[in-house]
Amino acid sequence: MSTIISEGLMQAKAHPGRIIIWAVLLIGGLIMITPILFMFGTSFKDASQVYDMRLFPEYPTLDNYIQVLSDGRFLRWFGNSLGIATTVTLSNVFFDSLVGYTLAKFDFRGRYLIFLAILSTLMIPTEMLVIPWYLMASKLGWIDTYWGVMFPGMMTAFGTFLMKQFFETVPNDFLEAARIDGLNEFQIWWKIALPLVTPALSALAIFTFLGNWTAFFWPLIVTTSQEFYTLPVGLTSFAIEQSIQWEKIMTGAALATIPTLIVFLVLQRFIVRGIMLAGLKG
Amino acid sequence: MTEIQLEKITKKYGAIETIHGIDLTVTDGEFVVLVGPSGCGKSTTLRMIAGLEPITGGDLRIGGEIVNEHEPKERNIAMVFQNYAIYPHMSVRQNIGFGLYTAKMSKADKNKRIEETAEMLGLVELLDRKPSALSGGQRQRVAIGRAMVRNPVAFLFDEPLSNLDAQLRSQMRIEIKRLHQRLKSTIVYVTHDQVEAMTMADRIVVMRDGHILQSGSPTDLYENPSDIFTARFIGNPSMNMITAIATQNGLVAENGNAVLSVASPDVAINSKVSVGVRSHALSVGVPNGAAGLTLTGEILVLEPLGSETLVHIDTADGVVIASAPALHQLTAGQTVSAFASVENLYFFDSDSQKALMRP
Numbered sequence: 225m226s227t228i229i230s231e232g233l234m235q236a237k238a239h240p241g242r243i244i245i246w247a248v249l250l251i252g253g254l255i256m257i258t259p260i261l262f263m264f265g266t267s268f269k270d271a272s273q274v275y276d277m278r279l280f281p282e283y284p285t286l287d288n289y290i291q292v293l294s295d296g297r298f299l300r301w302f303g304n305s306l307g308i309a310t311t312v313t314l315s316n317v318f319f320d321s322l323v324g325y326t327l328a329k330f331d332f333r334g335r336y337l338i339f340l341a342i343l344s345t346l347m348i349p350t351e352m353l354v355i356p357w358y359l360m361a362s363k364l365g366w367i368d369t370y371w372g373v374m375f376p377g378m379m380t381a382f383g384t385f386l387m388k389q390f391f392e393t394v395p396n397d398f399l400e401a402a403r404i405d406g407l408n409e410f411q412i413w414w415k416i417a418l419p420l421v422t423p424a425l426s427a428l429a430i431f432t433f434l435g436n437w438t439a440f441f442w443p444l445i446v447t448t449s450q451e452f453y454t455l456p457v458g459l460t461s462f463a464i465e466q467s468i469q470w471e472k473i474m475t476g477a478a479l480a481t482i483p484t485l486i487v488f489l490v491l492q493r494f495i496v497r498g499i500m501l502a503g504l505k506g
Numbered sequence: 507m508t509e510i511q512l513e514k515i516t517k518k519y520g521a522i523e524t525i526h527g528i529d530l531t532v533t534d535g536e537f538v539v540l541v542g543p544s545g546c547g548k549s550t551t552l553r554m555i556a557g558l559e560p561i562t563g564g565d566l567r568i569g570g571e572i573v574n575e576h577e578p579k580e581r582n583i584a585m586v587f588q589n590y591a592i593y594p595h596m597s598v599r600q601n602i603g604f605g606l607y608t609a610k611m612s613k614a615d616k617n618k619r620i621e622e623t624a625e626m627l628g629l630v631e632l633l634d635r636k637p638s639a640l641s642g643g644q645r646q647r648v649a650i651g652r653a654m655v656r657n658p659v660a661f662l663f664d665e666p667l668s669n670l671d672a673q674l675r676s677q678m679r680i681e682i683k684r685l686h687q688r689l690k691s692t693i694v695y696v697t698h699d700q701v702e703a704m705t706m707a708d709r710i711v712v713m714r715d716g717h718i719l720q721s722g723s724p725t726d727l728y729e730n731p732s733d734i735f736t737a738r739f740i741g742n743p744s745m746n747m748i749t750a751i752a753t754q755n756g757l758v759a760e761n762g763n764a765v766l767s768v769a770s771p772d773v774a775i776n777s778k779v780s781v782g783v784r785s786h787a788l789s790v791g792v793p794n795g796a797a798g799l800t801l802t803g804e805i806l807v808l809e810p811l812g813s814e815t816l817v818h819i820d821t822a823d824g825v826v827i828a829s830a831p832a833l834h835q836l837t838a839g840q841t842v843s844a845f846a847s848v849e850n851l852y853f854f855d856s857d858s859q860k861a862l863m864r865p
Contacts, residue, residue: 397591400558405652406579406608419595 260481266474274470288475297450298476301458306483308373308443308454309436315378316432317425323379324387325413329399339388345381354445361446372446373454377436383428390424391417426491433487437480455480508534508569508659508692510555515564517550517716525550525716527564532660537686537693541703541739542713548696551713552662555694556585569659579608584653585662588669590645592637598624598648599633605655623655626685643674650685660692667702679705700740704728712736734859737782737852743816745782746826748801749856752779762823765800771853771862778856783826787850790817790830790842798848801826805840819844 261279268284269276276282292298327339357376358367366372394417402412418425440456447453453461459476463469510532517525525547532538540548553559555566557578565572573581584605592601603620611619624630627647637645646666653661663682667675683706686693697703703710704724711721712735720732724740731737731745738744750757752770757779759766764781771779783799803821810816810832817828817836828844830836853862 395589395591397587397589398593400556400578401585401587401591401593401652402604403558404556404578404583404585405605416593419593422595 263474263481264478266471267478269471271469271471288471289479292472292475292479297453297458298479300451301453301455302479304370304453305437305455305480308370309433309483312374312377312436313429313432315374316380316383317429319379320383320428321387321391321418321421321425322413323384324389325391325417327384328388328391329394329396329417342381342384346385350441354442357442358445367446368448368452370452373443373452376442377432377439380432383432386424386428387421390421394420430488430491434484437484509567510660510692510694511565511567512551512555513565513567515551515554515566516562517547517554517559518562523562523716525554525562528713528716528718530711530718530721532692532694535690535692537683537695537706537708538711539695539697539703539707539709540711540713541697541700543739544698545715546713547716548698548713549664552585552664552694552696556583556662557581558585582656582658583660583662584656584658585664586646586649586653586666588665590637590649590666590669592645592648592652594637597634597636598629598640598651601637601648602629602633602651602655605652609656619655623651626654626688627651642670643678646670646678647681650682654685654689658691660694663693663695665697666695667697668699675702682706701742704740710740712739730861731852732861734780734782734854737854737861741784743785743827745784745852746788746828747854748781748783748799748823748826750779750781752777757781759823762821763802764821764823766798767796768798768848768851771864773855773862779862780854780856780859782852782854783846783850785816785827785829786814788826788828788844788846790819790828790836790844791834792845795847797845798851799846800843801828802841802843805836805838805842808836808838817842817844 258279265279265281266274267288268286269281270283270285270287273281273283323342327335327342353376361367361372361375366375398416398420399412402416407415438456439454440460443454444457444460447457450458450461455476459473459480462476463473510530512528512530514527514529515525516523516527528547528551530538540551542548550559554561555568557573557576557580561574566574568581568583593604596604599620602623603616606616606619609616620633621630624633627650629644629647629651632640632644632648637648640648649666666682667678670678679702682695686706695702695706707724709721710724710727712719712727714735720727720736722730727736727740731740734747738747748762748764749760750764750766751760752773752775754770754775756769757766760778766781768781773779781799788799788801801819801821801823803819803826805817806820806825807818808815809818812832814832815830815834815836817830819826819828819842826844836842851864853864854860855862
């Protein structure tokens with residue numbers, strides 16, 4: 225065993241190319257993580273230390289956390305963001321995969337046309353859609369409501385496309401076997417097809433959650449009263465109203481990363497490739 | 507009573523008809539094998555019986571009732587797929603139990619059924635494993651278990667052994683056959699492998715281009731093929747064919763040097779007749795009695811099988827495969843003659859490909 229390891233190390237040593245790759249990756253990693261460490265570091269500093277460029281504060285304090293968390297607005301925005309991101313994610317996971325499955329596994333007239341229509345919406349930039357969305361929301365009385373924030377993202381063309389591509393890799397034999405076992409079409413999707421694409425589903429859930437958790441532009445436009453703000457919108461208002469208090473902003477941002485970390489840690493274990501092939505010929 | 511009847515069944519994809527009005531009755535408890543080359547329509551026929559493929563024309567009856575429009579689950583048949591199709595995210599127990607998903611029975615009863623099935627298939631120790639931890643043969647057994655567990659009226663098998671290696675395949679052949687003997691269930695089995703068809707079937711149905719060519723017991727098909735295709739498809743190695751011309755004085759080889767001492771069958775003079783002979787009936791060496799057919803040529807390849815040796819001979823009438831006793835000293839390149847007696851010869855009309863009465 226030890227011989228194998230030392231041989232492995234020798235091989236690694238013998239590869240200068242690999243050392244360069246490691247060095248580049250290491251530098252890249254450091255560049256990525258420094259702002260995050262700086263954010264956490266600053267959240268433990270008091271106002272007088274903010275412009276002290278040390279990564280770790282000389283006199284760490286929890287005051288910022290106590291102040292931010294005791295401000296009722298922060299918790300409200302945190303809750304808003306969590307509720308909105310979770311609802312939109314669940315909706316995407318359900319509807320995108322249902323539509324993707326239908327487009328991938330059922331043969332019906334106009335299937336290709338519908339798919340093209342869905343796909344073509346990917347080519348329109350969000351900035352162009354914001355005005356029609358706003359007009360629509362205002363006509364329907366959705367301005368300054370949770371539904372107003374959520375409705376444009378409840379289903380996405382990207383998610384439908386992603387799920388369709390994955391469902392196409394599910395062998396029809398599985399679905400036919402279930403059909404013969406007496407399941408209806410919805411049960412086949414729910415009990416058989418969906419579990420076989422969990423890696424794609426997890427990826428879709430992560431993307432959707434992160435996208436909605438950090439969304440700024442549309443929530444800023446569609447909400448006017450503070451009670452409907454999402455966290456990014458709220459944190460910005462924090463910054464503007466109280467002459468810029470970096471330590472508070474960093475504390476809020478640090479707290480805001482927690483759900484994204486949890487989502488990633490929970491879902492990443494499902495992103496295991498190759499599980500689908502296990503039931504087929506060896 | 508679980509007779510399956512196909513009456514003038516047709517299948518069209520758009521304007522193209524792939525199954526041309528086939529008639530077939532599978533009686534209760536019968537093991538019927540549909541056999542034929544790829545694209546002959548055997549799998550489509552099976553899928554129409556299962557309800558996975560709509561039927562374009564004709565009637566399909568299961569147990570006397572027309573089921574053309576019935577959903578697969580309403581037909582109460584079970585199917586085993588080539589790719590096994592056992593669900594990778596479920597354990598063996600859940601996979602087998604899945605056959606009972608819609609059954610109205612208590613959990614205890616379901617468990618009892620699952621365990622009985624597992625017992626019968628030797629899967630008891632594997633019940634809590636995931637399919638990824640099973641070998642190919644075990645996976646196929648799980649697939650059979652899932653089919654068996656709900657007591658279907660008939661089993662449909664779609665080339666279930668083609669993904670297994672040769673040794674496992676022959677083992678599973680025996681297992682499926684024993685299972686049929688024990689359960690006495692109606693089975694329709696599709697394969698392109700004539701060995702599977704010969705060893706397992708009560709009745710073989712030979713299909714080609716969407717037609718049924720012949721149906722009968724394995725021995726019947728082997729002994730009395732109705733046309734050249736069946737004659738060559740059933741039996742291994744394939745039946746040797748030599749083209750001859752019918753004359754007043756008997757058959758004469760068309761081009762080659764084959765010596766035929768046989769009267770012409772009942773065809774017009776000067777028409778072409780294909781003369782067939784199986785390898786085991788065409789022996790290299792000294793003729794045993796009067797030879798109906800003598801072929802001479804150079805040995806191309808020798809295939810020693812232990813009990814006998816297959817001898818590929820390049821004759822003027824084409825390459826034929828003859829047999830020789832195992833201990834016979836032969837070498838490639840050597841010129842030899844092979845003999846067959848008249849009663850071992852088959853005659854076919856070269857134009858219609860149909861079998862002719864022996865003269």
